[in-house]
Amino acid sequence: MIPAPEIIFMGVLVGIILASSLTHLFAISSLGISVFSKSPVCESCADPQPYSRRIPILATLFFSKKCPVCGHEPPRLYAFLEMVIFAFSIWAFSAAKPVLALQISVLGFALLGVTYMDLKKWIIPNVFILYILAVALLAMVVGTVSIAHALSGLLVASVVSLFIILPQKFGSGDKTLALGDVKLCLAVALWLGWILSAYVFFLASVLAILTWMLSGFFKGFSARRRVPFGPFVALSTMIFGIGRVLDPQFVTHLLTYRF
């Protein structure tokens, strides 16, 4: 089925808006600038940059120049990430009803942002958590997830959060509490509801443990060596989130094991 042109147009529009926000949010969350600031800044020294910096994909590939103050050049990877967000939004709008496509597009955008920042800087910026909370709120308003399911999802995430915090509180590893991980788990759980949350956190834990073991062969085993949990939560959420987009009865199927 070929979707109507106006639906594709909506996907393009959402894709452009999200893609043009990504590196801007990277910059303001790295520098600790207000999330309401709209003007582009150098992510390294906070020097104001021309507005053309916010044109997605093209800015990074063609007319982004070195920062005149500090000489910082945005990585080419940004263009790729923006391309992924843009393409994903168009796909979402062609595959699902607009209200669900909007949710999964914004969710994909926020989770990609979380993954990049967590892998790169060991932080999960609050601004991306706010996007996820906004998506969860929209989902509750339009009935994608019932309030009861959202709140019981929160309960599942709270249990998972204990497993994240407790080992760090008592002993092993450094003393920094992974509060970013906890916030991420609570936020996605609201959107997921308890059934999807259970699947997502289980898959994320398995992936994290496997990665910890695999990287152990190369870097040596130590309880002190941390594996960022955020990216696995993000990946698992997207896998099950896309399932929800493709199959309207996905949650029921997961619950009854009948596909």
Ligand SMILES: [Zn+2]
């Ligand atoms: Zn600079």
